Amino acid sequence: MPRLREMVKVLRSKNAGPFALTFDILFKDESLFRRALASGAFAPAALAALLDFPTDRIRVVPFPPAWAIKVTVPRRHSSGSFDDTDVFGCQQHAPLLDLEIA
Amino acid sequence: MKELRCLSATGQLGHGILRDAFARGVANKPDYIGADMGSTDIGPFYLGAGETESETEMIRRDLALVLQAGRKLGVPLVIGSAGSAGARPHLERTLDVLFEVARRHRLSFRLAVIRADVGKDYLLGKLRAGKVRPCGPVPDLTPERIARAERMVGQMGMEPFMKALDGGAEVVVAGRSCDAAVFAALPVWKGYDAGLAMHLAKIVECASFATEPGGRDAIMGYLRDDHFIIESMNPRLRATPYSVAAHSLYEQPDPFEVVEPGGRLDLSRSRFEALDERRTRVSGSRWEPSPTYTVKIEGVEKTGHRVISIGAVRCPIAVGQIKDICRRVGDLTASILEGDIDPADYRLKFRTYGVDGAMGEGERERNALPIEVAVITDVVGKSEQIAKSVCSVARYYLLHFFYDGILATAGNVAVPFVPCDIPAGPAYEFSVYHLVEVDDPLELFPIEYLEVREGAAHA
Numbered sequence: 378m379p380r381l382r383e384m385v386k387v388l389r390s391k392n393a394g395p396f397a398l399t400f401d402i403l404f405k406d407e408s409l410f411r412r413a414l415a416s417g418a419f420a421p422a423a424l425a426a427l428l429d430f431p432t433d434r435i436r437v438v439p440f441p442p443a444w445a446i447k448v449t450v451p452r453r454h455s456s457g458s459f460d461d462t463d464v465f466g467c468q469q470h471a472p473l474l475d476l477e478i479a
Numbered sequence: 480m481k482e483l484r485c486l487s488a489t490g491q492l493g494h495g496i497l498r499d500a501f502a503r504g505v506a507n508k509p510d511y512i513g514a515d516m517g518s519t520d521i522g523p524f525y526l527g528a529g530e531t532e533s534e535t536e537m538i539r540r541d542l543a544l545v546l547q548a549g550r551k552l553g554v555p556l557v558i559g560s561a562g563s564a565g566a567r568p569h570l571e572r573t574l575d576v577l578f579e580v581a582r583r584h585r586l587s588f589r590l591a592v593i594r595a596d597v598g599k600d601y602l603l604g605k606l607r608a609g610k611v612r613p614c615g616p617v618p619d620l621t622p623e624r625i626a627r628a629e630r631m632v633g634q635m636g637m638e639p640f641m642k643a644l645d646g647g648a649e650v651v652v653a654g655r656s657c658d659a660a661v662f663a664a665l666p667v668w669k670g671y672d673a674g675l676a677m678h679l680a681k682i683v684e685c686a687s688f689a690t691e692p693g694g695r696d697a698i699m700g701y702l703r704d705d706h707f708i709i710e711s712m713n714p715r716l717r718a719t720p721y722s723v724a725a726h727s728l729y730e731q732p733d734p735f736e737v738v739e740p741g742g743r744l745d746l747s748r749s750r751f752e753a754l755d756e757r758r759t760r761v762s763g764s765r766w767e768p769s770p771t772y773t774v775k776i777e778g779v780e781k782t783g784h785r786v787i788s789i790g791a792v793r794c795p796i797a798v799g800q801i802k803d804i805c806r807r808v809g810d811l812t813a814s815i816l817e818g819d820i821d822p823a824d825y826r827l828k829f830r831t832y833g834v835d836g837a838m839g840e841g842e843r844e845r846n847a848l849p850i851e852v853a854v855i856t857d858v859v860g861k862s863e864q865i866a867k868s869v870c871s872v873a874r875y876y877l878l879h880f881f882y883d884g885i886l887a888t889a890g891n892v893a894v895p896f897v898p899c900d901i902p903a904g905p906a907y908e909f910s911v912y913h914l915v916e917v918d919d920p921l922e923l924f925p926i927e928y929l930e931v932r933e934g935a936a937h938a
Contacts, residue, residue, distance in 0.1 A: 387725070392520055393732045395777075395909040396617045401728045429841055434616075440734040442724035442751060449732045451616035453841060457522030458908035459782060459826050459859055462839040464522040472843060 378477040381418075384409045390469040393449060395456040398466045400448040400473060410444035416479045419446055427472050483666055484509040485700040486712075487683035492516045492541045492558065493533030500687070500696030500712035505548045507699055507712070512549050513662045514541075515684050516573070517560020517655065520730070523779040527629045527907030529568035535576060538562075542573075543580045549650065550586050556650045557640060557661055565595050565655030566632045573652060582934025588650050590929045590936070591643035595654030597631040597776050597923060602915065610916040614775055615732070617912045624780070624910050631778035631911055636740030638920035640664030646928055654924075655777065657739055658684040666702050673766035677744045679707045681737055682726055682761075689726035690716040706762035708754060720751035723759045740775070741920060742768040771916050774923055778911030783825070785903040786866040788856040788874035790892035796884050797891050798833075801852050804882050804891075805829035811880070812873040824861040825869045829854050829877070854892065859906045870900045 381388065387403035404410035417423060421435040428435065428450060436449045454460040463469060486509035489496040493516055505512075516533070525532050549556035562569025574592065581588075602625050605611050611620055618624075632655035641664050643651045653661070662680030667673050679700040687694040689709065696713035709718040727734045727746055737744040748763040792798055809827055816822075832853035835842035856874040860866030878892045917923065929936040 391730055393730055394615055394912060395523070396912055397615050397732055399728075399730070399732060401725075403725055403728075427843075429843070436732070438733055438735070440724075440728060442749070443721060443728060443734075445725060445728055445734070447728055447732075447734055453839070455523075455909045456520075457524065459828070459857075459906070460839070462830070462835075462837055465520055468837045469841070471838070 378479055380474065381413070381476040381478060382474040384413060384478060388470055388473060390466055392456055392466040396452050398450050398452050398469055400470055402446045402448070402473065404444040407444050410441070410446070413446065413478050414439055418476055418478050419448070424448060427476065480671065480704055483669065483671060483702040485662060485666065485679060485683060485702060486512045487662060487686050487698050487700070488512055488514040488545050489541065489697060490686040490688060490695040491518060491533070492545070493531070493538040493563070494541075495537055496541045496544050497694075497696045497713070498544070501544060501548070504697040504699055504712040505552065508552065509554060509699065511555045511557060511665045512545055513557045513559075513683070514545055515559050515656075515658050515661050517563050517565050517658075521563060523907040523909045525569070526564035526566060526632065526777065527779040527781060528905055529566065529630065531569055531572055532563035535572070538573065539576050539580060542577055543584065546577065546580055546586060546650070547584055550588060555644065555648065555665060557665065558650075558652045559656030559658065559661030561652050561654055564632065565653070566630050567594065567596050567654075570594065570652065570654050577652060578931065578934050578936060581931050585933045587932045589647050590931050591646055591648035591651045592927045592929065593635065593639045593643060593651065593653040593924050595632045595635055595656070595924055597633050597778070599625050599628065599631075601923075602631065602776065605915050611913050614912050614914050620911060620913050627780045628778040628910060629781045629907060631776055633915070633923040634740070634775045634777070635924045636660050636774070636920055637664040637667055638741070639924040639926060641668040642921060643926050644668050646926065648928065659737070659739060671702055672704070674744060674764045675702060675705075675707050675761075677737070677739065677766055678746065678749065678761060678764035679709075681744065682709055682723060685726065685729065687711040687713060687716050688729070689723050690718045691722045692716070693722070706760050708758055708760050710758045714757070717757045718759045720753050720759050723761060724751045741772050742766055772920050773914040774917050776911050776913050776915055777909070779907040780910040782906045782908050783859040783861050784863040784866050785857070785859050785906045786863065786870040787858070787901050787903050788870055788899045789853065789901070790874070790877070790894045791851050791853050792892055793851045794887050794891065795848070796886060797882060798850075798852055799848060800882060801831055801834060801854070804880060805831060805854070805877070807882070808873060808877045808880050811876050812869065815872055815876075816869065820865055820868060824865050826859050827869055827873055828857050830857055863902055867900055867902070874899055
């Protein structure tokens with residue numbers, strides 16, 4: 378099974394405001410985008426374990442114009458607060474790199 | 480209507496405008512120049528401390544470029560989120576530099592200054608009237624939280640900018656603003672379609688970020704009656720249907736809609752078509768006004784003063800149990816300080832780089848043993864003195880903790896420099912990120928006009 382890092386041209390995390398974190402997964406082409414969507418790997422329940430968030434806090438939005446899937450979760454700690462580790466939220470994407478896509 | 484040319488100078492004014500692309504933009508005769516100075520992304524410190532995120536010297540350089548260009552062309556210059564966080568001290572700093580630049584270059588113009596500060600009584604009144612709701616996964620707003628706020632700003636929409644243009648402003652310097660409002664206001668004021676203007680604004684506010692391979696160079700939006708065209712002013716950067724569409728994802732929770740103060744931008748029917756290799760045509764974006772007008776309020780509270788200490792642990796016997804060592808040193812520190820410093824007056828943590836520095840408790844890879852671990856002893860105390868005391872005890876006992884199996888009994892941490900305890904200034908956290916229903920889009924954003932004559936300002 379291919380891993381997500383082999384299928385994308387961009388895979389990044391970033392703040393969406395100080396209280397939310399958003400992952401942008403931009404696929405290399407439309408067929409890879411369709412395949413990833415159809416695989417079920419991006420169902421909130423499947424992402425819950427990987428991202429360590431309850432299913433109902435995970436929002437998944439496919440965006441066909443950019444062959445992209447967007448995943449948004451609440452931040453564990455608001456940007457820049459004492460327990461935060463990543464003010465810009467830009468290094469939280471690593472667990473997604475090796476996600477296997479059926 | 481005639482084509483309207485919208486030039487965005489740079490991604491964030493004050494970090495160094497790229498001269499070549501900006502000069503090309505100016506040569507293309509824009510109808511206005513816009514520049515955003517802020518970002519939601521810089522964390523709570525700058526709003527709290529009243530400091531600008533960019534350096535004064537660089538703000539001066541960038542302001543000189545855009546101000547001279549605007550005056551030479553005789554077109555408006557619109558600047559949003561002055562001084563990065565857009566509260567009073569940030570606006571004042573930006574204006575000081577602006578006047579200095581105007582003096583040096585003998586520039587004259589009618590200036591509109593729009594403030595964005597939010598008073599505690601105002602917000603408390605709105606809270607009691609039931610006109611406040613959280614913006615996303617945010618803790619509830621309470622009167623106590625409002626009372627504790629260090630500083631608050633509202634993100635202005637298009638209306639205050641349009642009012643300033645009505646007032647004849649040639650240069651607008653605004654406090655905290657919605658990024659898109661900075662660029663959408665002038666086209667909408669001139670009567671262009673709000674959906675297209677807002678979408679164009681949303682793309683150009685990040686300068687050439689929406690191109691391939693991407694950059695911070697100036698970008699031009701050409702707005703027409705039923706579409707707009709995006710073109711980077713750097714000839715090597717290509718605005719493709721893919722890169723322009725993909726930009727809708729950036730820093731937004733939902734790629735199909737952008738929620739703004741007076742409504743929402745609906746991108747579900749937007750079309751992106753290549754005009755040629757470097758330019759993309761966009762159509763179909765729609766603006767839906769909302770029945771209530773809401774302004775997003777950002778506020779921070781001070782959590783104390785920070786003191787840190789940095790070092791590296793290299794001994795594999797220590798590295799193998801570093802989390803456990805840190806936990807035990809934390810407990811030991813607390814027991815040493817008991818009776819002298821109230822535990823409620825400080826927070827201590829050891830940030831372990833090489834183990835889970837980037838992801839904290841979210842880190843799932845716990846098996847690999849790193850060669851070394853950087854440890855930042857991080858303390859936020861009620862006062863700097865308290866933070867210093869706690870930090871000095873914690874990093875001392877980290878250095879001299881006798882962990883299980885210890886062989887290197889002279890010290891556990893390679894310390895790169897002394898003094899070890901580094902004051903890192905006041906610490907803040909976001910405490911307000913809420914939407915407030917307003918009666919009038921202008922009510923939070925007073926406008927003041929000044930006639931600037933070769934740098935001297937007259938009311």
